[in-house]
Amino acid sequence: MSLREDLQQVARHSQRLWLALLGIVPLLYLLSGFYSIGAEQRGILTRFGKLVDDKIAPGMHYRLPWPIESVEKLQVTAVRSMELDFAQDANASHVQLELTTGDENLINVALILQYNIQEAGIFQHQAAEPEQLLRQIAQAESIQYVASQNIGDLLTTGRNQFQSGLQQAIQQQTRALNLGINVTSVQIRRLEPPQSIKQVFDDVAVARAEKQEKIQVEQGERSSTLAKARSDANRQQQQAQAYASELLARASGDRDRLLSTWEEYRQAPALTGQRMYLEMLEQVMPKARVTLATPSTGRQAEGNE
Known part of the structure; x- marks a missing residue:
């Protein structure tokens, strides 16, 4: 085989290779458009840099190959956290070290902001x-909110409201700035007066606790005293009612007996008078003392008859 024939054969093989490559490269280019979105991700599809769809669900999808279309994957379901510590961020973000309350006191604030991508x-x-x-935004709103509150409320009953x-x-x-963020919670990590005046506030807190304890003790004693007084009043009322019922029953019995005796006396005056006389003697004679004197001896004898 001559050199010319060899060159022609090599040229034919090269031509077939280039044709194969020309067929494979477009195929690979088209296949590069397949992509997958994870379970906690959302896809953002752009076409020539313009937003087309920002809610591509998890799974396998297809887009036109780059540079026509491109997809960004973003974690959206996971809750993100951001710490705002004014004492640490004072120099970096040029915010004040301690916030000023509405009653012109100083307070140290550190917050944890939790949010997700909506x-x-x-x-x-x-x-x-x-x-x-x-x-x-969180720093500005914190400064504004603290400036509208008293330090006593912030340190006690106003924490949840804060x-x-x-x-x-x-x-x-x-929402007003259309950031696509959903703030789920704000948690207080530190909310206390500066160390220079912290002892004063601690003393105030102790005094407030002691005051509340005394109030609770006094309220307990008051409740106990009221319960005892109420019990005594109920007992005396019941005793008075029982005594009144007894008097009424006795008076009613005396009235009935008197009316019955009067009716008997009206019908038989002599007989009823004699009976009443004898009944009176029966009541009086057992209590009478009788003295007997004997003329012969001159001695006296006492006894009941």
């Missing part, structure tokens, strides 16, 4: 740094 496409494309913007009120205010701002 609308993936808006979260990814509405703002350049949505989570940083969320932090700034958390719920701040969560609502932050959520309202994120």
Whole structure:
């Protein structure tokens, strides 16, 4: 075989190889459009940089190959946390170290903000740094809320209201700015006066606790005294009612007996008078003392008859 024939054969093999490559490359290019979305993810589909769909569900999907269409995968179901510690963030974010309350006291605040992504496409494309913007919103709303409250309320009965009120205010701002974020909760990690005046507030808290304890003791004694007085009043009332019932029964019996005697006397005056005389003697004579004197001896004898 001559050299020319060898070159022709190599050219034919090369031509077949290039034809095969020209068939395989487009196929691989088209197959590159298949992609999968995880269970906790949502896909964001863009076409030439324009948002097409931001709610692609988990599973296998197909898109037009790059650079026509592209897909971003974003964790949306997992709850994210953000810590806001004003004492640590003071220098980095130029916020005040201690917040000022409505009654012009200082207080240290540290919060934990929990949130998730509600609308993936808006979260990814509405703002350049949505989570940083969320932090700034939370800081501003915290400063504003604390400035409207008294320190005593914040440290005692107003803690739950602080958390719920701040969560609502932050959520309202994120919706107004259309960040695609859902704020699920705001939890207080630290809410206390500065160390320089903390002892004073601790003393106030102890005094308040002692006051509450004394009030509870006094209320307990008051309740016990009222219960005893109520019991004594009920007993005396029952005794009075029983005595009154006894007097009424006795008076009723005397009245009936008197009416019966009068009726008998009216029908037979002599006989009834004699009977009444004898009955009176029966009552009087057992109590009478009779003295007998004997003339012969002059001695006296006493006895009952």
